Amino acid sequence: MDKRNIWVVDDDESIRWVLERGLSENGIDVETFDSANKVIKKLETENPQLILTDIKMPGKSGIDLLDEVKELRPDIPIIIMTAHSDLESAVESYEHGAWEYLPKPFDIEEAISMVKRATSRDSLQPEELQDSEAEVIGEAPAMQEVFRAIGKLSNSNSTVLLIGQSGTGKELVAKALFQHSPRKDKPFIALNMADIPKDLLESELFGHEKGAFTGADERRIGRFEQANDGTLFLDEIGDMPLETQTRLLRVLSNSEFYRVGGTEPIRVDVRIITATHQNLEDLVKRGEFREDLFHRLNVIKLSLPKLNERKEDIPSLAKHFFKKSSEELKEEKKYLSEEVENYFMTLSWPGNVRQLENTCRWLTVMSPSKEVRLEDLPDDLKIENTKEENNWQKVLKSWSENYIENGHSNILEEVSPEFERTLINVALNKTKGRKKEAAELLGWGRNTLARKIKDLGIED
Numbered sequence: 001m002d003k004r005n006i007w008v009v010d011d012d013e014s015i016r017w018v019l020e021r022g023l024s025e026n027g028i029d030v031e032t033f034d035s036a037n038k039v040i041k042k043l044e045t046e047n048p049q050l051i052l053t054d055i056k057m058p059g060k061s062g063i064d065l066l067d068e069v070k071e072l073r074p075d076i077p078i079i080i081m082t083a084h085s086d087l088e089s090a091v092e093s094y095e096h097g098a099w100e101y102l103p104k105p106f107d108i109e110e111a112i113s114m115v116k117r118a119t120s121r122d123s124l125q126p127e128e129l130q131d132s133e134a135e136v137i138g139e140a141p142a143m144q145e146v147f148r149a150i151g152k153l154s155n156s157n158s159t160v161l162l163i164g165q166s167g168t169g170k171e172l173v174a175k176a177l178f179q180h181s182p183r184k185d186k187p188f189i190a191l192n193m194a195d196i197p198k199d200l201l202e203s204e205l206f207g208h209e210k211g212a213f214t215g216a217d218e219r220r221i222g223r224f225e226q227a228n229d230g231t232l233f234l235d236e237i238g239d240m241p242l243e244t245q246t247r248l249l250r251v252l253s254n255s256e257f258y259r260v261g262g263t264e265p266i267r268v269d270v271r272i273i274t275a276t277h278q279n280l281e282d283l284v285k286r287g288e289f290r291e292d293l294f295h296r297l298n299v300i301k302l303s304l305p306k307l308n309e310r311k312e313d314i315p316s317l318a319k320h321f322f323k324k325s326s327e328e329l330k331e332e333k334k335y336l337s338e339e340v341e342n343y344f345m346t347l348s349w350p351g352n353v354r355q356l357e358n359t360c361r362w363l364t365v366m367s368p369s370k371e372v373r374l375e376d377l378p379d380d381l382k383i384e385n386t387k388e389e390n391n392w393q394k395v396l397k398s399w400s401e402n403y404i405e406n407g408h409s410n411i412l413e414e415v416s417p418e419f420e421r422t423l424i425n426v427a428l429n430k431t432k433g434r435k436k437e438a439a440e441l442l443g444w445g446r447n448t449l450a451r452k453i454k455d456l457g458i459e460d
Contacts, residue, residue: 004027004028004029004049004050004115004116004119005028005029005031005048005049006023006028006029006030006031006048006049006050006051006052006115006119007030007031007032007033007039007042007048007050007051007052008020008023008030008031008032008033008052008053009032009033009034009035009036009039009051009052009053009054009057009062009065010032010034010053010054010057010081011034011035011054011057011058012054013034015054015081015104016032016034018108019032019052019108019111020032022108022109022111022112023111023112023115026112026116028112028115031048035057035058035059035060036053036057036059036060036061036062036064036065036068037059037060039051039053039065039069040060040065040068040069040072043069043072043073047073047076048076049076049077049119050076050077050078050079050099050115050118050119051065051069051076051077051078051079052078052079052081052102052111052115053065053066053078053079053080053081054080054081054082055080055081055082055092055093056082056083062080062081062082063080063092063093063096065078066078066080066093066096066097066098067096070096070097074097077099077100077118077119078097078098078099079098079099079100079101079102079114079115079118080093080098080100080101080102081102081103081104081106082101082102082103082104083103083104083105093151094151094152099118100114100117100118100148101147101148101151102114103139103144136150136169136172136173136176137313137316137317137320138310138313138316138317139312139313139316140305140309140310140311140312140313142305142309142310143305143310143313146173146302146304146305149302150173150176150177150180151180153177153300153302155181155182156181157181157182157183157271158299158300159252159271159272159273159274159296159297159299159300160174160177160272160273160274160299160300160301160302161237161274161275161276161280161297161298161299161300161301161302162174162273162274162275162276162302162304163275163276163277163301163302163303163304164275164277164303164304164305164306165277165304165306165352166277166351166352166354167307167351167352167353167354167355168304168305168306168307168352168353169304169352169353169354170235170275170304171190171233171235171275173302173304174190174231174233174235174273174275175188175233177231177273178230178231178233178271178273181231181271183229183230183231183271186229186230186231187226187227187228187229187230187231188227188230188231188233189223189226189227189230189231189232189233190233190235191204191205191223191232191233191234191235192235192236193234193235193236193237193238193239193240194235194236194239198241198244201240201241201244202243202244202247202260203216203220203222203260204222204223205222205223205224205244205247205248206222206224206247206251206257206258206259206260206266207219207220207221207222207224207225207259207260207262207266208220208222208259208260208261208262209259209260209261209262211261212259212260212261212262213260213261216260216261219259220259222259224251224257224266224268224270225266225268227268227270228268228269228270229269229270230270230271231270231271231272231273232270232271232272232273233273233274233275234272234273234274234275235274235275235276236275236276236277236278237274237275237276237280237297238276238277238278238280238283238289239278242288242289242290245289245290245293246290248293249290249292249293249296251268252272252293252296252297253296255267255268255269255270256268272297274297280294280297280298281294306349306352307349307352307353307355307356308347308348308349311345311401314341314344314345314356315336315341317353317356317357318336318341318344318356318360319335321356321357321360321361322334322335322360322363322364324357325360325361325364326364329361329364329365331364331365332364332370333364333370334360334363334364334367334370334371334372335370335371335372336371336372337371337372337373337374339373339374340372340373340374340376340377342402343374344356345401345402346399346402347381359377359378359381362378363376363377363378366378396415400415417456420452420456421456421458423442424438424442424449424452424453424456424458425458427439427441427442428458435449435450435453
């Protein structure tokens with residue numbers, strides 16, 4: 001394999017050093033630059049295989065550099081690095097033709113792997129994006145994967161299937177896919193299958209002619225016609241009845257349907273995005289969902305993480321929801337105390353992001369002060385804490401994650417003595433200080449217990 005030659009551009013000397021060292025150790029020739037202007041000048045005489053550049057730098061930004069390189073040498077792939085790990089940064093990068101998007105802080109192995117893929121002969125070129133705004137927030141690795149997928153799908157008309165629990169933000173992601181697509185100036189129509197009675201669903205989707213059934217006093221245009229040239233988002237697709245699934249399959253096959261009671265075919269051009277919290281493969285096995293329709297919808301599947309899989313996003317999400325609630329409800333903007341913020345990170349959030357948003361709306365109205373304290377929380381969150389305390393493994397896991405996230409190390413040196421001290425005290429209390437019996441409860445010999453009591457400074 002030919003030796004790779006890449007250029008790294010970043011005004012942060014430490015980033016340049018880490019990348020130069022990591023890439024060089026993997027047999028990659030690296031040249032570093034602290035500004036975009038130096039890269040443009042160098043391009044007059046030399047060409048790298050790849051440019052890895054920061055997005056925000058003094059003078060020309062990484063996006064400016066990207067635009068100029070694409071003008072001069074469109075064949076050079078460019079990876080954009082950014083500490084601003086949001087959807088708009090990802091979208092902007094892909095929109096201007098970036099090969100890939102690398103959020104900071106990154107793992108050096110991840111960066112090396114990305115560079116190798118970008119410089120391999122069979123690497124794929126990215127798809128361009130359309131610019132718009134979307135209310136999708138998250139810096140967690142799982143959300144970065146969602147941002148990356150939105151970016152790469154944005155110039156596509158492919159059918160997308162969104163998988164995720166209720167409250168994970170499937171409709172927001174669907175809107176983001178729409179807002180960054182070539183159809184962004186056309187209609188976006190959303191329909192939840194679970195909200196429509198089965199006997200009205202076909203009329204809702206395809207419309208009906210006057211007199212088609214009792215109560216059809218006039219012609220109605222269905223959601224497919226309303227979404228023509230745009231995007232139709234069908235939420236909870238797993239709840240669609242089998243007979244309606246058959247009609248939907250025909251539309252997806254030939255872009256044509258009949259209104260209920262109609263005789264003239266209606267042709268439409270609609271991009272379909274669907275979502276479900278159910279396992280469609282299981283529904284197919286049980287005969288509750290058509291297998292051919294599943295394969296039509298499952299062109300590109302995007303899984304959305306649960307909130308407890310992206311807990312590091314809770315503070316920024318809460319801040320956003322407090323701002324939004326304050327504006328909508330005309331109330332003073334609230335914020336979480338550090339104690340509550342840490343407590344929120346230990347909760348399971350079964351309702352996911354929607355539950356957090358509803359909690360923030362409740363607190364916006366009900367919290368007596370700007371700073372939200374533990375005693376201000378609704379009872380259901382306090383009840384959940386009691387349940388969590390009964391599951392010590394979950395509590396220990398959450399505490400450990402927070403401890404590490406806050407920059408601490410030597411976690412075992414911190415935890416182990418406290419763990420042993422707590423168990424010893426519980427055993428001694430249970431046996432009213434009788435060490436032989438306490439040792440048996442702990443599974444130790446009496447001499448081991450005596451030594452531990454002395455080492456840990458436990459009073460007799």
